[in-house]
Amino acid sequence: MGAVMAALSLEARRRLSRPNREKVDSDLELSIVRHQPEGLDQLQVQTKFTKKELQSLYRGFKNECPSGLVDEETFKTIYSQFFPQGDATTYAHFLFNAFDMDRNGSIRFEDFVIGLSVLLRGSVTEKLNWAFNLYDINKDGYITKEEMLAIMKSIYDMMGRYTYPSVRDEAPSEHVDKFFQKMDRNRDGVVTIEEFIETCQKDENIMNSMQLFENVL
Amino acid sequence: MAAGVAAWLPFARAAAIGWMPVANCPMPTAPRDHRKRHDELIILNVSGRRFQTWRTTLDRYPDTLLGSSEKQFFYDEETKEYFFDRDPDSFRSILNFYRTGKLHYPRYECISAYDEELTFFGIIPEIIGDCCYEEYKDRKRENAERLQDDQDDNKDCKLPNMTYRETMWRAFENPHTSTMALVFYYVTGFFIAISVLTNVIETVPCGATPSQKDMPCGERYTIAFFCMDTACVLIFTVEYLMRLFAAPSRYQFMRSVMSIIDVVAIFPYYIGLVMTDNEDVSGAFVTLRVFRVFRIFKFSRHSQGLRILGYTLKSCASELGFLLFSLTMAIIIFATVMFYAEKGSSSTKFTSIPASFWYTIVTMTTLGYGDMVPKTIAGKIFGSICSLSGVLVIALPVPVIVSNFSRIYHQNQRADKRRAQKKARLARIRIAQTGSSCTGFFQSKRNDLLNELLELTGSEEEEQQHNKSISLLESQHHHLLHCLEKTTAHEFVDEQLYEQNCLETTIQSYTSRSPSFSSQDGPIGTCCTRRGKMNSPLPNSSLPLQPSHQQGALQELSALHIQCGDKLPHTTSRSSLNMKTDEVGPINCKGSQITTAIISIPTAPSDTTDGGGLHGPPQRRPPPPPTGPQAPSINTTASSNVIKVSAL
Numbered sequence: 001m002g003a004v005m006a007a008l009s010l011e012a013r014r015r016l017s018r019p020n021r022e023k024v025d026s027d028l029e030l031s032i033v034r035h036q037p038e039g040l041d042q043l044q045v046q047t048k049f050t051k052k053e054l055q056s057l058y059r060g061f062k063n064e065c066p067s068g069l070v071d072e073e074t075f076k077t078i079y080s081q082f083f084p085q086g087d088a089t090t091y092a093h094f095l096f097n098a099f100d101m102d103r104n105g106s107i108r109f110e111d112f113v114i115g116l117s118v119l120l121r122g123s124v125t126e127k128l129n130w131a132f133n134l135y136d137i138n139k140d141g142y143i144t145k146e147e148m149l150a151i152m153k154s155i156y157d158m159m160g161r162y163t164y165p166s167v168r169d170e171a172p173s174e175h176v177d178k179f180f181q182k183m184d185r186n187r188d189g190v191v192t193i194e195e196f197i198e199t200c201q202k203d204e205n206i207m208n209s210m211q212l213f214e215n216v217l
Numbered sequence: 218m219a220a221g222v223a224a225w226l227p228f229a230r231a232a233a234i235g236w237m238p239v240a241n242c243p244m245p246t247a248p249r250d251h252r253k254r255h256d257e258l259i260i261l262n263v264s265g266r267r268f269q270t271w272r273t274t275l276d277r278y279p280d281t282l283l284g285s286s287e288k289q290f291f292y293d294e295e296t297k298e299y300f301f302d303r304d305p306d307s308f309r310s311i312l313n314f315y316r317t318g319k320l321h322y323p324r325y326e327c328i329s330a331y332d333e334e335l336t337f338f339g340i341i342p343e344i345i346g347d348c349c350y351e352e353y354k355d356r357k358r359e360n361a362e363r364l365q366d367d368q369d370d371n372k373d374c375k376l377p378n379m380t381y382r383e384t385m386w387r388a389f390e391n392p393h394t395s396t397m398a399l400v401f402y403y404v405t406g407f408f409i410a411i412s413v414l415t416n417v418i419e420t421v422p423c424g425a426t427p428s429q430k431d432m433p434c435g436e437r438y439t440i441a442f443f444c445m446d447t448a449c450v451l452i453f454t455v456e457y458l459m460r461l462f463a464a465p466s467r468y469q470f471m472r473s474v475m476s477i478i479d480v481v482a483i484f485p486y487y488i489g490l491v492m493t494d495n496e497d498v499s500g501a502f503v504t505l506r507v508f509r510v511f512r513i514f515k516f517s518r519h520s521q522g523l524r525i526l527g528y529t530l531k532s533c534a535s536e537l538g539f540l541l542f543s544l545t546m547a548i549i550i551f552a553t554v555m556f557y558a559e560k561g562s563s564s565t566k567f568t569s570i571p572a573s574f575w576y577t578i579v580t581m582t583t584l585g586y587g588d589m590v591p592k593t594i595a596g597k598i599f600g601s602i603c604s605l606s607g608v609l610v611i612a613l614p615v616p617v618i619v620s621n622f623s624r625i626y627h628q629n630q631r632a633d634k635r636r637a638q639k640k641a642r643l644a645r646i647r648i649a650q651t652g653s654s655c656t657g658f659f660q661s662k663r664n665d666l667l668n669e670l671l672e673l674t675g676s677e678e679e680e681q682q683h684n685k686s687i688s689l690l691e692s693q694h695h696h697l698l699h700c701l702e703k704t705t706a707h708e709f710v711d712e713q714l715y716e717q718n719c720l721e722t723t724i725q726s727y728t729s730r731s732p733s734f735s736s737q738d739g740p741i742g743t744c745c746t747r748r749g750k751m752n753s754p755l756p757n758s759s760l761p762l763q764p765s766h767q768q769g770a771l772q773e774l775s776a777l778h779i780q781c782g783d784k785l786p787h788t789t790s791r792s793s794l795n796m797k798t799d800e801v802g803p804i805n806c807k808g809s810q811i812t813t814a815i816i817s818i819p820t821a822p823s824d825t826t827d828g829g830g831l832h833g834p835p836q837r838r839p840p841p842p843p844t845g846p847q848a849p850s851i852n853t854t855a856s857s858n859v860i861k862v863s864a865l
Contacts, residue, residue, distance in 0.1 A: 055292070059290065079232075120227075120231050155701070155704060161715070163710060167707055178241065206238050213231055213234060215247070
């Protein structure tokens with residue numbers, strides 16, 4: 001009698017434990033999203049980098065993002081490491097959108113390297129275009145005050161709390177007002193790409209600073 | 218700054234172009250880069266260990282890194298190798314995969330490190346062979362549980378911007394979040410205990426007075442017990458209503474076990490209030506009072522062990538069900554047998570099969586009350602078989618339940634221990650990290666100023682001393698932070714300094730030879746002032762500055778930057794060399810004017826040593842902004858409300 005009972009219970013236990021494992025399996029994440037970039041030669045054609053530069057760029061890229069794709073969270077983490085005192089996540093979000101040209105939520109190596117090519121090897125007009133694209137959050141061709149305010153706030157956020165002098169709450173909006181005063185020629189409340197480029201080309205400071213990062217790579 | 222992220226520094230610097238059109242001042246010059254980069258090798262060189270394999274071996278799996286053209290990114294022309302900066306030990310298993318077609322998971326390897334390697338080389342973990350797959354999955358599950366625990370902890374720590382309701386709910390669920398929550402926790406626990414004790418003592422017969430017979434305390438001190446009961450129920454009701462209010466999902470809360478227990482615990486009291494003193498109904502009412510004992514279950518909120526026990530029982534529901542089923546089967550079988558065996562004997566207690574149930578249960582659980590015993594020989598034989606098998610049937614599922622309980626309990630213990638250790642670990646990590654990154658920046662600021670001084674006096678040796686410590690990467694990172702400072706016209710300061718500046722509310726009046734200049738722009742105008750300020754006596758200056766330090770015969774740059782604003786808690790000038798606020802002397806500050814005085818010393822053009830280039834002669838700035846790149850040794854501002862007085 002007891003032996004029958006024991007045999008029955010053993011069988012039941014084996015049957016009981018198996019379904020658990022399958023349940024656990026489905027809980028574990030099995031999705032692997034991966035991306036391989038185009039060939040080295042094609043990228044050389046599309047960008048103004050040399051082969052070695054592309055190689056070193058890719059190595060760094062791949063190290064931080066082994067799957068070949070940067071999602072927004074990883075991007076924010078990486079960018080925030082350069083600004084330990086402040087909160088760089090908002091600005092990183094805008095940057096992410098500026099780099100992620102096909103708006104699919106992740107940056108591939110091609111997007112990354114094409115963006116960098118504009119920034120480091122492009123003409124001044126191309127760089128200004130890129131900057132305009134960064135500020136124009138909804139990509140409608142106009143920079144409104146709200147967009148600029150959001151960008152400005154994110155830049156000031158990167159400074160963090162401990163600054164000299166302390167960042168007041170009105171500082172970003174005052175900065176935005178100054179910006180619009182300079183850029184918005186026809187006082188219509190928005191800055192178009194032509195106004196932007198025209199004003200920047202007249203400003204020596206800006207033109208000089210555009211050349212600043214030529215030799216970054 | 219992490220070494221891996223250093224590879225992204227060029228990107229971060231390039232992205233700084235986004236700040237340029239916004240900035241109102243010129244940017245500092247960038248440090249120069251003379252590095253050459255290594256490239257990869259044809260042989261697979263993994264962190265120095267060379268692996269060699271046929272190309273066709275790698276080509277077997279074209280959708281992985283090594284098998285596709287992606288490895289061209291890692292090719293080194295000079296040494297003709299493919300170089301990978303990865304762990305060579307893990308690489309062994311990966312290369313073996315190409316060779317044998319089977320991927321193995323070594324036991325000594327950490328699961329997350331191994332996963333990272335696999336992802337890097339583009340190999341999906343499902344390929345792991347059957348021999349190692351179990352191990353891999355188990356380790357992965359443990360890791361996921363650990364991450365889940367950590368996430369839960371982090372969620373607990375999210376403090377800002379919680380509504381009142383959310384704070385209340387968090388306080389209820391986790392009493393350690395605030396003292397109020399802890400107090401509430403202990404108070405309710407106390408009242409639960411009181412309530413249960415009251416219910417128990419109510420039924421104890423109190424001392425009999427000569428006139429009355431023994432009656433339970435509840436009937437003797439009715440008023441006292443009634444008051445106690447009322448108080449407890451009030452507290453429980455209030456607690457229940459507060460939980461109901463704070464719950465994020467009220468419907469779900471009402472369906473949860475704990476809330477049902479709460480309701481059941483306080484319900485009889487209200488029914489008793491409503492109920493009239495009707496004889497028939499009060500019988501039922503007495504029965505309802507039984508439910509008051511459920512109050513003891515409220516303790517499960519207070520005791521983690523109880524919760525674990527309940528959770529274990531729930532998770533072992535199948536085992537328990539099996540136990541019950543097998544026991545029932547055995548009882549029916551033995552009861553039937555015993556009944557028919559004892560049917561013959563006279564005056565037997567085994568009157569029917571259901572009556573034999575009681576005997577079987579008592580015997581199988583080895584209780585053996587002895588109120589029913591078999592008298593016939595057959596009955597005794599079957600009775601002994603019954604008791605022997607009873608032991609076996611009960612002993613079998615119990616270890617499963619016990620092991621489940623033990624696993625869950627230990628998991629909880631581990632989680633608690635991890636939580637306790639985590640704070641200390643995080644604190645240590647934070648100290649190590651911030652020590653390196655931020656203070657490095659401030660250190661470099663000071664060093665830059667020192668460098669400028671040294672340039673003036675032309676002492677080369679000290680220059681080089683100071684510049685050895687900063688690597689190119691660091692200087693590039695610092696340059697990036699400088700650009701941000703210039704864009705926003707604010708500076709990074711050390712935390713202590715910030716606190717000190719805030720504390721300095723007194724604005725002293727400052728008298729100086731230099732004419733003061735009031736600005737029309739208001740506080741924004743002080744853009745791009747000197748990034749470091751030092752306080753020192755100038756030999757020829759008549760400024761009543763405080764003497765600061767022992768720089769010998771060095772002439773020091775002195776820049777006093779005083780900003781007055783309407784609301785700012787203000788600032789006197791500070792010296793970043795001393796890293797503490799020095800008294801500058803009395804400063805006169807009126808309203809929203811800005812008084813800024815800067816003393817600059819024009820320097821001969823020379824190479825700066827911290828990597829920033831000095832191009833062209835130093836310029837004294839007139840109100841319009843300068844055209845050339847800035848020499849760090851120049852006191853210049855881009856605003857129009859600054860006067861420079863040179864004193865040599």
